[in-house]
Each structure stands twice: as structure tokens, then as C-alpha cells.
Amino acid sequence: MADISISNLIKTYPGGTERATDDVSLHIADGSFTVLLGPSGCGKTTLLRMLAGLELPDSGSISIGGRDVTYLPPNKRNISMVFQSYAVFPHRSVRYNIGFGLQMAKVAKEQIDKKVQWAADLLQLTPYLDRLPAQLSGGQRQRVAVARAIVVDADVLLMDEPLSNLDALLRLNFRSELKKIVQDLGTTTVYVTHDQSEALSLGDQVAVMRKGRIAQLGDPLDVYDAPSDRFVGGFIGSPPMNFVDAAVTPDGELVVGDQRLMAPSLLQSFGNHSIVLGVRAENVSVAKERASGHIAATVLVVEPMGSTILLTVDVEGQTLKVQAPPSFRTAPHQTIWLGFSPNTMRFYDRETSMALEAN
Amino acid sequence: MSQATVDTAPLKRQKRNRVLLQLTCIAVSLFMLIPIYLISLAALSSRESLNAFPLSLLPTSFSFETLNAFLGSTGVFGALGNSLIVGVGTLLLSALIGVPAGYALARFAFPGKEPYQLFLLFARALPIVVLSVPLARLFLTVDIYDTTYAVILLHTALALPTTILISASVFLGVPHDVEEAARVFGCSPFGAFMRVVMPMALPGIAAASIFTFVMSWNEVLGASILTLDHRTLPAQVLTSLADSPLAYRFAGGFALVIPSIIFIAFMRRYLTNMWGSTIR
Known part of the structure; x- marks a missing residue:
């Protein structure tokens, strides 16, 4: 175990002009x-591959x-890795696959057997130990890959993207098991994914990356x-964060089109600015009757999702x-009223897309 | 109306076409198989039955007499030995050079990769005679003319393009991440190649090697130019063909055909795989 x-x-990849990690x-x-x-x-996979030593950085x-x-x-490097495409060795048994790292480390045979048995029990692979990977399903193959990675006593x-090749239901089940x-x-674990729900559910810390940089x-x-910029807010969450062009009046009120909103005190210092208002779908309250501080909206599409609409x-x-x-x-073309609570509203600079901080 | 009249003509046409296709396949197969059958029949019958008229088309007098006579005649046994030495030597040498070259082609991007692949094929673009005559001169000066080494070198040069391209396509079929997994779990680059890549590529490499062996076994022109007393079997049969009895010719033909037949039986699966994958 170790920190990184x-x-x-x-x-920069050979032949590439943009920096893969910047x-x-x-x-x-x-x-x-x-x-x-x-x-x-x-650049997230490039970063991981550099941690693994499969790519070498320029500096x-x-x-x-x-x-x-x-x-x-x-x-x-004393690391261990689970690959997106499983990367199990197809010409050897599940048992050999799981014990591979230990065998390379010249661990005693009894010790290997014990560890392999432990990992196989943990990942429900015991009945398949003597099969070839080709005789397993995709989910089982990924279990073999995880077992192979956890038996070695690696620092990191x-x-x-270990779950991306699994079907939706399996992915959900295996996610909590993996956690x-x-x-x-x-x-110490570093996990690469493009799936924001995986990132939110698994991580102690999340690094959102964009164009080779950590956003x-x-x-x-x-x-x-509190996404630090529009990109992060738009990438994380389903549906993504809403971004609305708005303006702050000289006396510190928030205006969307011709309608006025209750503005948090944060905005006092941004009088007379054009800004972007960011708000999550679940933080907007809806009403059929007009209330103070609410703004009017016309319904375009209604999608019942089961637990919400x-x-x-x-x-x-x-x-x-x-x-x-x-x-x-409600139904399309109806007018409804939207309410925003000041502490869930986020504000972004219209030019830089960065979050506005009170100063 | 309970039942509409159905036009079954397309169905009948489809059935007829299937029958025609099967018949064509059988005809093509017979075209290839009959000569092989006849030569095997002749090689495995007694000498008297060969001279009989009309010739029996069924194996009535099965005997190894003709084949024994062929194998017993002067030079044939030595030539068989030479053919084996040259075949195995070519196989080993071309694998030794060709497999790493194929691996490099499959795994690494390097300047001049495309022209390199093209130039590989140029060795085969030259007629063997054009290659062999200068080689014969060269071998005379370095004093390996009329040895199996000379033929091995020529055959290796001829076999390398295919060995390299086939093994490159075989290595392309071995996923890169499996190799990376081996590296992550403690293998050196060479260790990963030997423990993971090679076992996975072995069937394909074996196929390429057999291909090489058969090429060498069948190659006659270069072998006849480069040797005098150390002929390979095809070269030996070719030179003595004109003034030899009928039985010798049949037995010689049979001895030359058999390895190719075994090769095809062995290779069928890999051949289709091999040409199905492209080299990038």
C-alpha cells in the first residue's frame, strides 16, 4: 500500500499535436x-497507463x-491492473490466470493455491477454476481479471473501465460488489471511467478530466x-445540470429574460453582469399556480421516469x-411555474465558463 | 377465399440452384482429385498391373513394389534426405528471422513500415532463375555451391516474405492488452512474449512453418541450379524423369504430392483464418 x-x-503521443495529458x-x-x-x-486512460508504466511521459x-x-x-512497479477488455490469458485455465502474478513473483506453490482459492471464493469462481476463459461468460471473465488483480500484494x-463491457444489470450488481x-x-485504487454514475458511487475522490487537464x-x-465550471456540470449528472443565460441588474437582482428571480447575496458584487445560472433538475420546484419569486415556463415534453417525471x-x-x-x-403547451432556492443555484462566468466566487 | 394461390416457382428455382451448385462443387473436386487418385493408384500397384491393358481403375493389386523400387533407385534416398534437411533447415531459419520480423510489423510503428512490407514481396517478384544464377556464382566463390546450405539460403529468402507477413497477421490476432497484462503482473518484455504471446500465436506460426516446409519441398528450379550431387527430391526426380521407367515417374510423383496433401489437411483451418485477417 502506498500513496501516489x-x-x-x-x-504527447507520437504523431499527435495535442497533449494527451497536459x-x-x-x-x-x-x-x-x-x-x-x-x-x-x-487523457484519463493515458494517465492510468502512465501510472502502470505502459506509456512513458514526456516530462x-x-x-x-x-x-x-x-x-x-x-x-x-509493484502494481496490479484490471483491463477494460479483461485481458485474461485465453490459452490457460482460470486457476493459472488468477495465480499468474504470484507465480511471476515466485511465491511458493501452496501459498499460490491458498490465495487463488481465496480470490475464487470471493468472486464466486470456484466451480470454474479448471475451465478455459473461452468457456466463461463476459461477466465471469471480468471476475477472473479482478481476481487476478487482487491476489497479488500490489501497492496500487x-x-x-472494468465494467464498461458488461451489460447494464450486471454492471450495477458488480459495481457494489467491486466497491x-x-x-x-x-x-490504493485508481479507477478510470466515462460513466459519471460509476464515478459518483465508487470514488472517495473524483478527478474530472477534460482535454488532458483535471477540470x-x-x-x-x-x-x-458545485461543479467548478460548465463542462463539469454538464458532464456529471443525469440529466446534466441546466445552464440558463441570465443577467444581474445593477441593484443585484437576477433576471432571466423579462422575469425576475430571488438572487442570493453572492451576486451583490456582480451587479450589471451577464452570467450563466446553473441548476440541477431536482433542485427546481414546480407549481401550477403562480407564487412569488417563481418564473413562468412552457412545458415542451413530459417523460414519466417512474419515481419522478x-x-x-x-x-x-x-x-x-x-x-x-x-x-x-401536466401536458405539453401548459404553463407551469418554476421556483429556485438560492442555495442550490450556481453561477458561471459567461466568457470563461468558470464558477463565480464571491469576492 | 380460404387459401390464396401461392407461386412456388422461386422456391423451386432456389432448390434447383442448390442442386446445380452441389454438382459444380463435385465436378471441381473430381477435377482435382482424379489425378491424385490415379497417381496414388499407380504408385501403389505392382509393376505388371501398370502395363496391363485396360488399366484397372480400382485398387486391385495393392503393393509397395513400385514405391520400393523408386526409393531403392540410385540417388533417391539421398535426395529424400536432402529434401528433409533443406525443408527443416529452411523452416527453422525462416522462423528464426521471420517470426521476430512479423512481430515487429504487428506491434511497432516505425519509419518506412509501409515500403518495408512492399519490398518484402519483391523477392518473390523476381523469377527464381534470375535469383538463382547470380546466387550460384556467389555460392561458388564462397565455396558452398552444391551443398544443402546453399539451397536452404535460397529457400529461406523465398519463404521469408510469406513467413513474415503470415506471422505479422498472427501476432495482430493476439490482443495487445493481454501482453500488457503479462507485463503488469511481473513479466519482462521477453517473458511476456514467451509466456503469453507465443503460446497464443503458436498455431498460426506452426501453419506458416508448414507452409514454408512445403514450399521448400516443392521448389525445384533453384534447387536444380544450385546443386549437382546434393539434389533435393524434386530436383532429382526432374533430372531423371526423362530417362526413367513409367513406374518410377508415378512413384516419384506420389512421393512429391503426399507432403502437400498432409499439409492441406493439417492447415485447412488456419489458412482461412490467415487470409481472413488483414495487415495494417
């Missing part, structure tokens, strides 16, 4: 579960447990609740997604 220190890591610095505490989250091509440094590993080959466990296994193991690093709920509404020519309770009855 990444500093000023720069990597001056990334990150500290990962010993025993923590860190998720690298971002859209494809954001910068990586140290694991205080030891510089920046340019060490993978087999000298790396996971590259429990990694928690019990206590190994926001923090506790999953903080990242969800997702409404797509039009406010002064801008489209919003809002959540209504299942008992809320």
Missing part, C-alpha cells in the same frame, strides 16, 4: 479510491509510496453539487430539464 504523487505530467498534478492518498472521470479522449514525475517510478517498466490497484472488495482490501478534483458529492420546459426561449414529483400532472 503525480506532478506536472505531460504526454501538466497534470495529482496526489492520491494511501488507501483511497480515486476515480478519473471524463469523456473519451480526455513530469510519478512516485508511488515515495519511490520514483516515472520511467520504470510495469513489472518493476489500477482499473481501466466492497476494494474497501476490504484497502489498497475538478474533489469529493464526489461536492463535484456533483422529467419535464423539458421552455423559459424565455431557453430549454431546461426539471424534475417533478410523480403526482404532478
Whole structure:
């Protein structure tokens, strides 16, 4: 077990012009579960592969447990990894696959058998130990890959989208199982995913990446609740955060189109500015009757989701997604009233897209 | 109206076409199989029955007499040995050079990769005669003319393009992440290659090797130019064909055909795989 220190890591792929990781610095505490989250091509997998030693950075440094590993080959790093495509060895039995890392580390045979048995029990693979991977289902193969990764006594466990090849239901089940296994193991874990729900549910800390940089690093709920810029807010959450063009009047009131909103005191210092209002769908209250501080909206689409109703509404020519309770009855073209509570509203600069801070 | 009249003509046409297709397949197969059958029949019958008229088309007098006579005649046994030495030597040498080259083609991006693949094929673009005559001169000066080494070198040069391209496509079929997994779990690059990549590629490499062996076994022109007393079997049969009895010719033909037949039976599965995958 060890902490990971990444500093000023720069990597450009041969033939590429853009930096795959652009001056990334990150500290990962010993025993923590860190998720690298971002859209494809954001550099999250490159960063993980550099941690694994499968890619070498152009500059910068990586140290694991205080030891510089920046340019060490993978087999000298004492790491363990679960691959997106399982990467089990198809020509050998499940037993051999799981014990591979231990065998390479020249662990005694009885010890290997014991460890393999333990991992197989943990991942419900015991009946399949003597089968070839080809005789297993995709989910079982991924279990083999996880078992292979957890039997070795590695400093760091790396996971590259381990759930993305599984079907939806299996993914949900295996996700919680994985969280429990990694928690019990206590190994420092770095997990790459493009799935924001995985990131929120698994991570102790989430690093949202974009264009080779870390856009926001923090506790999953903080990242969800207070995105540091429009990109993060739009990437995390389903539906993503709503962004509405608004303006602050000289006397500190918030105006959307011609309608006025209760503005939090934060905005006092931004009088006479054009800003962007960010709000999550579940933080907008809906009503059929006009109330003070509410603004009018026209319903465009009604989508019952079971536990809630997702409404797509039009406010002064801008489209919003809002959540209504299942008992809320409405239909397209009707006018409803939206309420915003000041402490759930987030504000962004219209030019830089960065969150506005009171100053 | 309870039942509409159904036009069954398309169904009948489909059935007829299937029958026609089967018949065509059988005809093509017979075209290939009959000569092989006849030569096997002749090689495995006694000498008298060969001269009988009309020739029996069924194996009535099964005997190894003709084959024994062929194997017993001067030079044939030695030539068989030479063919084996050359075949195995070519197989080993071309695998030794070709498999790593194929691996490099499959795994690494390097400058000049595309021209390299193209130039590989140029060795085969030259007629063997054009290659062999200068080689014969060269081998005379370095004093390996009329040895099996000379033929092994020529055959390796001829086999390398296919060995390299086939093994490259085989290695492309081995997923890169499996190799990376081996590296992460403690293998050196060479260890990962030997423990994981090679076992997975082995069937394909074996197929390429057999391909090489059969190429070498069948190659006659270069072998006849580069040797005098150390002929391979096809070269030996070719030179003595004109002035030898009928039985010798049949037995010689049979001895030359058999390895190819075994090869095809062995390779069927891999051949289709091999050409099904493309080299990027």
C-alpha cells in the first residue's frame, strides 16, 4: 500500500499535436479510491497507463509510496491492473490466470493455491477454476481479471473501465460488489471511467478530466453539487445540470429574460453582469399556480421516469430539464411555474465558463 | 377465399440452384482429385498391373513394389534426405528471422513500415532463375555451391516474405492488452512474449512453418541450379524423369504430392483464418 504523487505530467503521443495529458498534478492518498472521470479522449486512460508504466511521459514525475517510478517498466512497479477488455490469458485455465502474478513473483506453490482459492471464493469462481476463459461468460471473465488483480500484494490497484463491457444489470450488481472488495482490501485504487454514475458511487475522490487537464478534483458529492465550471456540470449528472443565460441588474437582482428571480447575496458584487445560472433538475420546484419569486415556463415534453417525471420546459426561449414529483400532472403547451432556492443555484462566468466566487 | 394461390416457382428455382451448385462443387473436386487418385493408384500397384491393358481403375493389386523400387533407385534416398534437411533447415531459419520480423510489423510503428512490407514481396517478384544464377556464382566463390546450405539460403529468402507477413497477421490476432497484462503482473518484455504471446500465436506460426516446409519441398528450379550431387527430391526426380521407367515417374510423383496433401489437411483451418485477417 502506498500513496501516489503525480506532478506536472505531460504526454504527447507520437504523431499527435495535442497533449494527451497536459501538466497534470495529482496526489492520491494511501488507501483511497480515486476515480478519473471524463469523456473519451480526455487523457484519463493515458494517465492510468502512465501510472502502470505502459506509456512513458514526456516530462513530469510519478512516485508511488515515495519511490520514483516515472520511467520504470510495469513489472518493476509493484502494481496490479484490471483491463477494460479483461485481458485474461485465453490459452490457460482460470486457476493459472488468477495465480499468474504470484507465480511471476515466485511465491511458493501452496501459498499460490491458498490465495487463488481465496480470490475464487470471493468472486464466486470456484466451480470454474479448471475451465478455459473461452468457456466463461463476459461477466465471469471480468471476475477472473479482478481476481487476478487482487491476489497479488500490489501497492496500487489500477482499473481501466472494468465494467464498461458488461451489460447494464450486471454492471450495477458488480459495481457494489467491486466497491466492497476494494474497501476490504484497502489498497490504493485508481479507477478510470466515462460513466459519471460509476464515478459518483465508487470514488472517495473524483478527478474530472477534460482535454488532458483535471477540470475538478474533489469529493464526489461536492463535484456533483458545485461543479467548478460548465463542462463539469454538464458532464456529471443525469440529466446534466441546466445552464440558463441570465443577467444581474445593477441593484443585484437576477433576471432571466423579462422575469425576475430571488438572487442570493453572492451576486451583490456582480451587479450589471451577464452570467450563466446553473441548476440541477431536482433542485427546481414546480407549481401550477403562480407564487412569488417563481418564473413562468412552457412545458415542451413530459417523460414519466417512474419515481419522478422529467419535464423539458421552455423559459424565455431557453430549454431546461426539471424534475417533478410523480403526482404532478401536466401536458405539453401548459404553463407551469418554476421556483429556485438560492442555495442550490450556481453561477458561471459567461466568457470563461468558470464558477463565480464571491469576492 | 380460404387459401390464396401461392407461386412456388422461386422456391423451386432456389432448390434447383442448390442442386446445380452441389454438382459444380463435385465436378471441381473430381477435377482435382482424379489425378491424385490415379497417381496414388499407380504408385501403389505392382509393376505388371501398370502395363496391363485396360488399366484397372480400382485398387486391385495393392503393393509397395513400385514405391520400393523408386526409393531403392540410385540417388533417391539421398535426395529424400536432402529434401528433409533443406525443408527443416529452411523452416527453422525462416522462423528464426521471420517470426521476430512479423512481430515487429504487428506491434511497432516505425519509419518506412509501409515500403518495408512492399519490398518484402519483391523477392518473390523476381523469377527464381534470375535469383538463382547470380546466387550460384556467389555460392561458388564462397565455396558452398552444391551443398544443402546453399539451397536452404535460397529457400529461406523465398519463404521469408510469406513467413513474415503470415506471422505479422498472427501476432495482430493476439490482443495487445493481454501482453500488457503479462507485463503488469511481473513479466519482462521477453517473458511476456514467451509466456503469453507465443503460446497464443503458436498455431498460426506452426501453419506458416508448414507452409514454408512445403514450399521448400516443392521448389525445384533453384534447387536444380544450385546443386549437382546434393539434389533435393524434386530436383532429382526432374533430372531423371526423362530417362526413367513409367513406374518410377508415378512413384516419384506420389512421393512429391503426399507432403502437400498432409499439409492441406493439417492447415485447412488456419489458412482461412490467415487470409481472413488483414495487415495494417
